[in-house]
Amino acid sequence: MGQRSDRQLDHCTRSIASADNQMAQKILLTGGAGYIGSHTYVALIEAGFEVVILDNFSNSNPSVLIRLGQITRQNQVICYEGSVLDKALLAQIFTEHDISAVIHFAALKAVGESVEQPLAYFSTNITGLLCLFETIKTAGIKHLVFSSSATVYGEPEEVPISETAPLQFTNPYGFTKVASEQILTQAAAADPWAFGVLRYFNPAGAHPSGLIGEDPFDIPNNLMPYIAKVASGALPHLNVFGNDYDTRDGTGERDYIHVCDLAQGHVLSLQKLLSTHEGHVVNLGTGQAYSVLEMNAAYGEAVGRDLPYVIAPRRPGDVPTCLADVRKAKKVLGFETQFGLADMCQSSWNWIETQAPS
Numbered sequence: 001m002g003q004r005s006d007r008q009l010d011h012c013t014r015s016i017a018s019a020d021n022q023m024a025q026k027i028l029l030t031g032g033a034g035y036i037g038s039h040t041y042v043a044l045i046e047a048g049f050e051v052v053i054l055d056n057f058s059n060s061n062p063s064v065l066i067r068l069g070q071i072t073r074q075n076q077v078i079c080y081e082g083s084v085l086d087k088a089l090l091a092q093i094f095t096e097h098d099i100s101a102v103i104h105f106a107a108l109k110a111v112g113e114s115v116e117q118p119l120a121y122f123s124t125n126i127t128g129l130l131c132l133f134e135t136i137k138t139a140g141i142k143h144l145v146f147s148s149s150a151t152v153y154g155e156p157e158e159v160p161i162s163e164t165a166p167l168q169f170t171n172p173y174g175f176t177k178v179a180s181e182q183i184l185t186q187a188a189a190a191d192p193w194a195f196g197v198l199r200y201f202n203p204a205g206a207h208p209s210g211l212i213g214e215d216p217f218d219i220p221n222n223l224m225p226y227i228a229k230v231a232s233g234a235l236p237h238l239n240v241f242g243n244d245y246d247t248r249d250g251t252g253e254r255d256y257i258h259v260c261d262l263a264q265g266h267v268l269s270l271q272k273l274l275s276t277h278e279g280h281v282v283n284l285g286t287g288q289a290y291s292v293l294e295m296n297a298a299y300g301e302a303v304g305r306d307l308p309y310v311i312a313p314r315r316p317g318d319v320p321t322c323l324a325d326v327r328k329a330k331k332v333l334g335f336e337t338q339f340g341l342a343d344m345c346q347s348s349w350n351w352i353e354t355q356a357p358s
């Protein structure tokens with residue numbers, strides 16, 4: 001398992017060792033304690049990988065590590081506490097572990113905050129990627145899965161949005177995702193790297209165990225965690241940002257994807273990279289859009305009562321409809337979603353009601 005680091009956190013739960021682990025490839029998950037990272041951790045362990053996490057807990061809670069151990073029945077969840085900007089720590093991880101590939105989640109992701117603090121976004125999201133690159137190049141790693149976002153499509157001209165749509169950005173956060181994708185493309189042209197670029201649509205829901213889920217530190221920006229806080233009574237009502245869009249009911253339509261399906265997409269991407277050494281850029285969505293009012297009603301059904309909302313002005317920068325063309329993900333990765341809207345709402349509510357740290 002390598003030498004213990006001062007900053008390595010061990011969390012003992014149950015001691016169940018799998019014989020398969022001796023053969024398992026080891027994956028570094030930067031940001032592995034976060035919302036999507038933690039669900040991907042579980043999916044990777046279930047697929048037979050070993051995992052090392054690097055996380056600075058800037059938007060996650062260290063108790064996630066204990067919960068990951070419980071879900072995966074591991075006696076040890078290996079996590080280094082620190083930043084992707086810390087090159088010495090990155091080098092230490094690669095010295096202490098025989099890493100086969102990296103999944104890079106660690107990044108800042110709040111659009112409004114990125115407008116107020118663009119330099120923080122450039123530093124964490126772009127310099128962080130470059131620091132990681134420097135280390136993986138030295139370590140001889142060839143495969144990396146990158147967390148991108150449908151935000152790279154900006155205001156799309158056509159929906160469903162295919163991967164060939166032009167890339168645009170409307171804020172510093174979006175800029176960092178477009179720039180990172182371009183860095184990956186140009187780096188792969190010069191060195192024998194293969195990257196899986198995954199453009200997430202709107203992640204929602206939680207692990208069915210109720211042990212991990214989305215746990216934003218501040219008032220949520222995104223729709224489902226906001227509705228969850230209304231349902232729990234922490235917020236009085238949902239503000240519906242505009243009901244005069246050219247959509248089915250006038251409110252914004254998005255392609256919500258269950259976080260466990262999204263996690264599975266990472267496993268497929270990684271397996272594709274490791275088995276074929278072929279890079280890919282794919283959308284991860286369901287191909288089905290729901291409006292804000294439909295989401296609020298579906299969450300209300302999971303909770304068992306109507307949830308209050310008021311119509312508010314449009315949010316600057318919002319598009320009417322964002323919907324994935326999912327054909328490429330199916331063709332290239334064999335990716336298909338398993339969960340629907342009711343699963344997303346029920347699992348989210350299960351997480352909020354029973355487990356979310358206050």
Ligand code: UD1
Binds near residue numbers: 149150222318
């Ligand atoms: C937002 C970001 C996007 C980012 C994505 C994932 C903006 C403009 N876009 O996308 O760059 O990649 O999150 O983190 O911030 N809504 C309400 N009330 C709320 C919250 C949201 O009505 O309190 C509506 C929005 O107007 C939108 C829908 O719900 O129509 C979904 O919003 P959200 O969850 O923030 O996701 P995106 O806007 O798709």
